[in-house]
Amino acid sequence: MPKITVLPHPKFCPAGVEYEAAPGDSLIRGMLAHGVRIEHACEMSCACATCHVLVKQGFSSLEEPSDREYDCLDRAWGAGPLSRLSCQVKVADEDLVIEIPKYTRNQVSEED
Numbered sequence: 001m002p003k004i005t006v007l008p009h010p011k012f013c014p015a016g017v018e019y020e021a022a023p024g025d026s027l028i029r030g031m032l033a034h035g036v037r038i039e040h041a042c043e044m045s046c047a048c049a050t051c052h053v054l055v056k057q058g059f060s061s062l063e064e065p066s067d068r069e070y071d072c073l074d075r076a077w078g079a080g081p082l083s084r085l086s087c088q089v090k091v092a093d094e095d096l097v098i099e100i101p102k103y104t105r106n107q108v109s110e111e112d
Contacts, residue, residue, distance in 0.1 A: 002095050004030060007056070009100040012037045027053070027089035027098070039104050044087035050104045051086040052076035057097035062089055077103045 001020040004027070008016040013036045021030045028051050031038055042048035049072045055062065059082050065073070069088045073079045078101045086098075 002058075002091055002093060004091065005057075005095070005097045006031060006034075006036050007097065007099045009102075012039075012100050021091045023091055023093050025091045026087070027084075027091060027096070028086040030091070031086060031098075036100075038086060038100060040087060042087075046072055046085060046088055049073060049076040049079075049085060052079065052101055052104065053084055053086045053089075054080070054082045054099040054101060055084055055089075055096060056082065056099050058092070058094040059084075061092035061094035061096075063092070077101055 001022055004019050004021050006013050006017045008014060017034050017036055019034045028040060028044055039050040041050040046068050069085050072085055073083050076083060
């Protein structure tokens, strides 16, 4: 099974985390299940871009983003060529290294 490595983030995952996921598993659901408190203001419906991540390793193994995901990524803070919405990523057959950006576009967080 592919290994998912979430790099340390001061707010959502201070120590970082590693876990295994089966191909086809939702990236955000796996992260949440393993204690990564990533934001998901739209409840994972591809509408808000608060679950934006950078796929530092394994990006090419993932399915192409949909037009809807691209539209949301246009509104994500710090989006670039390795950006994805974690609510839309299905784990493939390669290991992934994930970085959560420093900021989100969510101006009001339930955790604050």
